[in-house]
Amino acid sequence: QVQLQESGPGLVKPSQTLSLTCTVSGGSISSGGYYWSWICQHPGKGLEWIGYIDYSGSTYYNPSLKSRVTISVDTSKNQFSLKLSSVTAADTAVYYCARDRSDRSGGTHYFDYWGQGTLVTVSS
Amino acid sequence: QSVLTQPPSVSGAPGQRVTISCTGSSSNIGAGYDVHWYQHLPGTAPKLLIYGNINRPSGVPDRFSGSRSGTSASLAISGLQPEDEADYYCQSFDSSLSGSYVFGTGTRVTVL
Numbered sequence: 001q002v003q004l005q006e007s008g009p010g011l012v013k014p015s016q017t018l019s020l021t022c023t024v025s026g027g028s029i030s031s032g033g034y035y036w037s038w039i040c041q042h043p044g045k046g047l048e049w050i051g052y053i054d055y056s057g058s059t060y061y062n063p064s065l066k067s068r069v070t071i072s073v074d075t076s077k078n079q080f081s082l083k084l085s086s087v088t089a090a091d092t093a094v095y096y097c098a099r100d101r102s103d104r105s106g107g108t109h110y111f112d113y114w115g116q117g118t119l120v121t122v123s124s
Numbered sequence: 125q126s127v128l129t130q131p132p133s134v135s136g137a138p139g140q141r142v143t144i145s146c147t148g149s150s151s152n153i154g155a156g157y158d159v160h161w162y163q164h165l166p167g168t169a170p171k172l173l174i175y176g177n178i179n180r181p182s183g184v185p186d187r188f189s190g191s192r193s194g195t196s197a198s199l200a201i202s203g204l205q206p207e208d209e210a211d212y213y214c215q216s217f218d219s220s221l222s223g224s225y226v227f228g229t230g231t232r233v234t235v236l
Contacts, residue, residue, distance in 0.1 A: 037225075046126055046213060046227050046228065046229050046230040047162075047164075047170070047213055047215075047227040047230075048227065049224060049225040049226070049227065062224045062225075063221050063222040063223070063224055064221075064224070096169070096170070098170075103175070103176055107158060107176070108157045108158035108159075108160070108176075108216055108217045108225075109217070109225060110158075110160040110172065110175045110176075110215065111160075111162070111170070111172065111215075112172050112175070112181065113169075114169035114170050114171075115169060116168065116169050117169065
């Protein structure tokens with residue numbers, strides 16, 4: 001059973017960089033075949049996909065966040081990370097990491113395992 | 125602002141059938157991109173309910189079923205149970221503006 005766990009500061013000051021790490025257990029990122037995504041949920045709002053990375057470090061970001069997002073992977077630790085720069089109060093959200101997959105070439109990705117989520121508040 | 129629209133809420137008595145619609149456009153569902161569905165209880169990890177429009181992961185009861193037609197998709201819950209009270213989200217891909225995975229606006233299901 002794959003499990004994911006987010007970790008990182010729960011409070012970030014405006015204009016600073018939000019940094020979170022997702023630790024994967026029960027499966028190896030380096031085995032390939034999957035993508036690893038970050039998704040957020042702003043207070044009282046729906047879910048928003050942020051971006052994904054694969055085991056080789058290839059990334060794909062939501063165009064609306066692309067200029068501020070960096071996702072990286074550390075296969076030796078079985079972790080992947082999110083950095084979101086120049087944050088404002090609008091970036092306050094619960095951030096989830098998830099395993100991202102597609103059943104066929106060109107198929108639409110979906111998220112089959114999720115972490116519990118971690119609340120990040122942007123405030124001075 | 126999501127490009128996939130869902131009703132804010134639906135409700136039903138235990139045992140009843142409810143359906144949740146997910147309305148998109150020609151740049152997402154109408155373009156043939158698959159639709160997936162998630163159940164989310166606040167404070168917990170979202171759970172995959174339906175993938176590839178109609179498929180249930182192992183362990184998901186067959187009370188949950190999905191369909192897709194044209195620019196819309198639907199999730200049906202038959203034999204509604206108290207534990208089904210949760211938020212439900214559809215998800216697909218949108219090819220406009222460089223492309224992105226997108227979620228629906230979400231629907232709160234209330235069991236009366």
